[in-house]
Amino acid sequence: MRIPLLAGNWKMYKTVTEAVEFVRGLKEALAGVQGVEVAVCPPFTALHAVTRELEGSNIVLGAQNMHHAEEGAYTGEISPVMLKEIGCRYVILGHSERRQYFGESDEDVNAKVKAALKHGLVPIVCVGERLEEREAGHTERVVGAQVRRSLAGLSSAELAGLVVAYEPVWAIGTGRTASPEDAQQVNAFIRCLLAEMGGQEAARQVRIQYGGSVKPENAAELLGQPDIDGALVGGASLKVDSFAAIVRAALRE
Numbered sequence: 001m002r003i004p005l006l007a008g009n010w011k012m013y014k015t016v017t018e019a020v021e022f023v024r025g026l027k028e029a030l031a032g033v034q035g036v037e038v039a040v041c042p043p044f045t046a047l048h049a050v051t052r053e054l055e056g057s058n059i060v061l062g063a064q065n066m067h068h069a070e071e072g073a074y075t076g077e078i079s080p081v082m083l084k085e086i087g088c089r090y091v092i093l094g095h096s097e098r099r100q101y102f103g104e105s106d107e108d109v110n111a112k113v114k115a116a117l118k119h120g121l122v123p124i125v126c127v128g129e130r131l132e133e134r135e136a137g138h139t140e141r142v143v144g145a146q147v148r149r150s151l152a153g154l155s156s157a158e159l160a161g162l163v164v165a166y167e168p169v170w171a172i173g174t175g176r177t178a179s180p181e182d183a184q185q186v187n188a189f190i191r192c193l194l195a196e197m198g199g200q201e202a203a204r205q206v207r208i209q210y211g212g213s214v215k216p217e218n219a220a221e222l223l224g225q226p227d228i229d230g231a232l233v234g235g236a237s238l239k240v241d242s243f244a245a246i247v248r249a250a251l252r253e
């Protein structure tokens with residue numbers, strides 16, 4: 001059975017002080033919660049303080065990006081080795097904001113995915129279509145190409161162990177969520193594609209999240225879909241109450 005992963009992508013929000021305060025509250029709110037996995041992905045500056053605050057808790061740490069090289073003359077970048085040492089389990093790769101504002105291509109994402117796996121980090125690989133692509137009926141073509149290219153050259157075991165996040169670009173930060181049926185359809189499509197790439201067993205194991213305006217009000221219905229194995233949450237992950245409510249919505253009785 002796939003354990004749902006609820007991950008908070010804080011983006012460029014929260015100072016170290018705010019991050020520590022948030023995590024203290026979240027630990028309290030989620031004490032004793034079982035059957036789901038919860039991750040927070042703070043900005044790089046807060047990773048160290050947050051990792052210490054998470055010790056002994058049931059919440060794990062993720063980062064929002066990384067460089068593919070282990071080290072080198074790459075001013076301003078962070079390597080997988082650094083993330084691993086600091087205690088990250090997950091790293092978000094290929095988020096649409098990275099693709100849109102920082103020019104990341106599927107090939108860049110693929111290099112990062114391979115580097116993350118090599119260093120024992122679990123990539124959360126983001127894919128999703130833009131509004132005009134959806135309206136033109138190209139969702140599966142666009143998402144399919146992103147999945148194929150971003151995850152090219154991986155073994156079945158590697159595919160089985162990573163996380164894909166389907167995040168339609170038009171639903172991110174807009175308050176406009178994909179309907180549970182639309183999200184389910186794309187997630188199921190991604191799973192079929194992964195079966196072609198890595199076999200049925202890998203496809204059965206891989207977790208595929210949905211992301212884009214997930215809120216306490218819509219979380220249960222989205223997370224109740226058979227191919228939605230958790231959520232990548234932006235805005236609603238910044239408040240303890242709303243993120244904890246989304247986590248609770250994922251609890252399958």
Ligand SMILES: O=C(CO)COP(=O)(O)O
Binds near residue numbers: 233
């Ligand atoms: O981009 C997202 C998570 O990675 C989604 O952001 P929102 O939940 O704010 O729409």
